[in-house]
Amino acid sequence: MQQARTEIAAAVEPIIDRWKGEEGPLLPILNGIQRELGHVPRESLPIIAEALNLTRAEVYGVVSFYHDYREKPAGRHVLKLCRAEACQSMGGDAVAEKLQKLLGIRFHETSADGAVTLEPVYCLGLCACAPSAMLDGEVIGRLDEARVEEIAAEVRA
Amino acid sequence: MTINIYIPRDAGALALGAEKVAAAAREEIEKRGLDAKIVRNGSRGMFWLEPMVEVQTAEGRVAYGPVKPGDVAGLFDAGLIEGGAHDLALGRPEKIPFLAKQTRLTFARCGIIDPVSLEDYEAHGGLRGLRNALEKTPLGIVEEVTESGLRGRGGAGFPTGIKWKTVHDTDDPQKYIVCNADEGDSGTFSDRMIMEGDPFVLIEGMVIAGIATGATRGYVYLRSEYPNVHRILNEAIDAARAAGMLGKSVLGSEYAFDMEVRVGAGAYVCGEETALLDSLEGKRGQVRAKPPLPAHEGLFGKPTVINNVISLASVPIILDKGGAITAISAWAVRAAPFRSRSPAM
Ligand SMILES: Cc1cc2nc3c(=O)[nH]c(=O)nc-3n(C[C@H](O)[C@H](O)[C@H](O)COP(=O)(O)O)c2cc1C
Ligand code: FES
Numbered sequence: 030m031q032q033a034r035t036e037i038a039a040a041v042e043p044i045i046d047r048w049k050g051e052e053g054p055l056l057p058i059l060n061g062i063q064r065e066l067g068h069v070p071r072e073s074l075p076i077i078a079e080a081l082n083l084t085r086a087e088v089y090g091v092v093s094f095y096h097d098y099r100e101k102p103a104g105r106h107v108l109k110l111c112r113a114e115a116c117q118s119m120g121g122d123a124v125a126e127k128l129q130k131l132l133g134i135r136f137h138e139t140s141a142d143g144a145v146t147l148e149p150v151y152c153l154g155l156c157a158c159a160p161s162a163m164l165d166g167e168v169i170g171r172l173d174e175a176r177v178e179e180i181a182a183e184v185r186a
Numbered sequence: 187m188t189i190n191i192y193i194p195r196d197a198g199a200l201a202l203g204a205e206k207v208a209a210a211a212r213e214e215i216e217k218r219g220l221d222a223k224i225v226r227n228g229s230r231g232m233f234w235l236e237p238m239v240e241v242q243t244a245e246g247r248v249a250y251g252p253v254k255p256g257d258v259a260g261l262f263d264a265g266l267i268e269g270g271a272h273d274l275a276l277g278r279p280e281k282i283p284f285l286a287k288q289t290r291l292t293f294a295r296c297g298i299i300d301p302v303s304l305e306d307y308e309a310h311g312g313l314r315g316l317r318n319a320l321e322k323t324p325l326g327i328v329e330e331v332t333e334s335g336l337r338g339r340g341g342a343g344f345p346t347g348i349k350w351k352t353v354h355d356t357d358d359p360q361k362y363i364v365c366n367a368d369e370g371d372s373g374t375f376s377d378r379m380i381m382e383g384d385p386f387v388l389i390e391g392m393v394i395a396g397i398a399t400g401a402t403r404g405y406v407y408l409r410s411e412y413p414n415v416h417r418i419l420n421e422a423i424d425a426a427r428a429a430g431m432l433g434k435s436v437l438g439s440e441y442a443f444d445m446e447v448r449v450g451a452g453a454y455v456c457g458e459e460t461a462l463l464d465s466l467e468g469k470r471g472q473v474r475a476k477p478p479l480p481a482h483e484g485l486f487g488k489p490t491v492i493n494n495v496i497s498l499a500s501v502p503i504i505l506d507k508g509g510a511i512t513a514i515s516a517w518a519v520r521a522a523p524f525r526s527r528s529p530a531m
Contacts (some may be wrong), residue, residue, distance in 0.1 A: 032222035045521035052470045054468060055468030056448065056449070056450070091468065096451070097451040104401045110198050115372045117397060151370070152373075152411065153412075154197060154367075154377075154412060155375070156372060157198055157233035158198055168197050170198065
């Protein structure tokens, strides 16, 4: 535990130092931590709170407000599937069902083998090529059954 | 002369395989020893034709699409770099009915230029608005925007000039320009397209807003669902700063203005302007009670202009057309761009 805490501090402190002198540093710090570690560990909150002169409750309140921040590490791949209206109207529900079945997980879950985390997202601005998704930051349009099968195989490999 | 081959880097085109098409094209250019280079443009908005590849010929651009990675070698065999005939050939892109019927103002360069080349931007009419603005007084700029009839494109349609005037009239050494790039509603992606296809037009609009209102610092609050925008916008901001379009002395003038992108963290409500300001300040995004207006007490309690992406991106053309207010009103009636809530110009 102590070990983990030191490792987290080592990862988090440079990010805090990068932003501490800027205006409104909290979101850039949290975004930076999530990018670096794949989640925002609870152990990082007191470190941030102290550096920014906030209470832990204040930092926790912000972290818990925004959907992007994960408390636990994600899988090796993060698959975000668009669940907003334009994608729904183009067969997004069927794609979502199929994907959950193939991966054996529901939204917000990580597969037991740690391969993939599935998350909903609400519009990627790709409505003209719906249904759409983002796999590890790469955008994918016009999802259909065949493409979903490919993606499921890819993240499992 | 090196021939330009345009392959979009717009997220819509990327979602349809543009990256693999570009890689295949790069390989063909090398293999065939051609004097050609790939430019990663934005999209012209015809997503049924994306990835749409264009090539610069003596007669103008020639388009091909939708191009799959497997089509690329065949396109080069067919003489793509001279605009050769092929099943996927679309002819001159401007003649495609979807485009032929449009007069584009704010989107005039989107899909045409290299989005992160300030040189290309300037060669296509960029910076004219800012240069004209620098000849005017701040109040003169505000009046120009007011007279254009520009209304906010973020949904509420509030007259942009009046908002700017309120901030202009405040007396505070620190004021802010905030760009609302939260674009949360499903089905709309014009903010994304302009930021990926012509980011300098947004930067130019924000600089003009800063000069007009006395603000020296700008923030683009960008939704986290748009990482591709983030990359492109940052490249453009770096280029603008290197060229002196941003910094202590904007284009050598007495005005200072600098800006940065701040990324949200997935909260729809942060598209609402006061929740957005809270979020920029590092708080939970909660709608503030009004008054005070953001124009009086906005970001960090300072006078703040908060405008949508397209609102700000429409400013350079207004300042470019300059005194021709009547002309703008004329096309405002004809094309109804500013006075109504028409979706694009
Ligand atoms: C719930 C809610 C969500 C909003 N989302 C956005 C948005 O995503 N983008 C935007 O530009 N304006 C959005 N707005 C409008 C902004 O509050 C504000 O009117 C706008 O940023 C002002 O800029 P404009 O005058 O240039 O339109 C939203 C408003 C509400 C109430
Ligand atoms: S609704 Fe899915 S990308 Fe816009």
